[in-house]
Amino acid sequence: MGRVALVTGGSRGIGEAISKKLKADGYTVAATYAGNDEAAAKFTEATGIKTYKWDVADYESSAAGIAQIEADLGPIEVVVANAGITRDAPFHKMKPEQWKEVIDTNLTGVFNTVHPVWPGMRERKFGRVIVISSINGQKGQFAQVNYAATKAGDLGIVKSLAQEGARAGITANAVCPGYIGTEMVMAVPEKVRESIIGQIPAGRLGEPDEIARCVAFLASDESGFINGSTISANGAQFFV
Ligand code: CAA
Numbered sequence: 001m002g003r004v005a006l007v008t009g010g011s012r013g014i015g016e017a018i019s020k021k022l023k024a025d026g027y028t029v030a031a032t033y034a035g036n037d038e039a040a041a042k043f044t045e046a047t048g049i050k051t052y053k054w055d056v057a058d059y060e061s062s063a064a065g066i067a068q069i070e071a072d073l074g075p076i077e078v079v080v081a082n083a084g085i086t087r088d089a090p091f092h093k094m095k096p097e098q099w100k101e102v103i104d105t106n107l108t109g110v111f112n113t114v115h116p117v118w119p120g121m122r123e124r125k126f127g128r129v130i131v132i133s134s135i136n137g138q139k140g141q142f143a144q145v146n147y148a149a150t151k152a153g154d155l156g157i158v159k160s161l162a163q164e165g166a167r168a169g170i171t172a173n174a175v176c177p178g179y180i181g182t183e184m185v186m187a188v189p190e191k192v193r194e195s196i197i198g199q200i201p202a203g204r205l206g207e208p209d210e211i212a213r214c215v216a217f218l219a220s221d222e223s224g225f226i227n228g229s230t231i232s233a234n235g236a237q238f239f240v
Contacts (some may be wrong), residue, residue: 078130098146121168131174138232143184179206
C-alpha cells in the first residue's frame with residue numbers, strides 16, 4: 001500500500017483529476033465531497049477511490065472525518081486542500097454572506113483540513129501539504145474580491161507552514177491553476193469566458209490533468225527541497 005493521500009473536493013473538477021492521478025501513482029486516496037452524493041457515488045464506482053462527506057468549513061466535521069480516514073486507511077501523509085467555491089459579484093453588489101461563505105470554505109477550510117493532520121506529520125517526520133490556490137489569488141479578478149482574498153491567503157499559508165514544517169520533513173506548497181475547463185469556469189457567462197480565453201496566450205483553457213501532474217510532482221518523495229513554493233500553471237496568462 002502506498003502513502004495515504006487526502007484530497008478535499010476530490011470527486012469533481014480539478015480534485016477528481018488529482019485523486020485519479022495520485023491513485024495511478026500508487027497512493028491510497030481518500031476524496032472528500034460536500035454535497036453531491038450522486039457524483040461521488042459515480043466517482044467511486046468508476047475509480048474505486050473511497051469518498052467521505054463533510055463540509056470543510058466546519059472544524060469538528062473535518063477533524064472527525066480525518067480521524068475516520070486514518071482509522072480506515074492509515075496515517076495521512078499527503079494532504080491536498082483543493083475544495084473551493086465561487087460566489088462572484090462586483091464588490092458593490094457583494095453581500096456579506098457571499099464574502100463569508102467563500103472565506104469559510106476556501107480559506108478556513110484549508111486550516112480545517114491541514115490542522116488535524118499536522119501533528120501526525122510532525123511526529124512521523126514526513127508530510128506533503130499542497131494547497132490549490134488560483135491565478136486570481138495572484139492577480140486579483142473583477143467580481144472576486146472574496147475568492148481572490150482566499151486564494152492569496154493560501155500563498156501566505158503555505159509560506160508560513162513551509163517554515164514551520166521544514167525541519168520535520170514536511171513541505172507545504174501551492175499550485176495556482178489558471179482557467180481550467182471545469183464546471184466552475186463553465187459557469188462563467190459564455191461571453192465573459194470567451195473574453196478570458198482571449199487573454200490566455202496558450203489560446204485555450206487548461207485541463208484538470210495538467211494541474212494534477214503538478215500536484216503529483218509536489219507530493220513525491222523527490223520534491224523534498226521544494227518548500228513554500230508556488231507552481232503557476234496558466235498557459236502564460238500571468239507571471240508573478
Ligand atoms: N473587467 C472590467 N469590467 C468588467 C469585467 C471585467 N473583467 N467583467 C464585467 N465587467 C463590467 C461589465 O462590462 C459591466 O459593465 P457595464 O455595467 O458598464 O455594462 C459590469 O462590469 C458588470 O456589471 P453587472 O451589473 O452586469 O454585473 P453582474 O452583477 O451581472 O455580475 C459577473 C456579472 C458576476 C461579474 C459575471 O460577469 C461573471 O461571472 N464574471 C466572471 C468573473 C470571473 O472571472 N470569475 C472567475 C470564475 S472561475 C474561477 O474562479 C476559477 C479560477 O480560480 C480561475
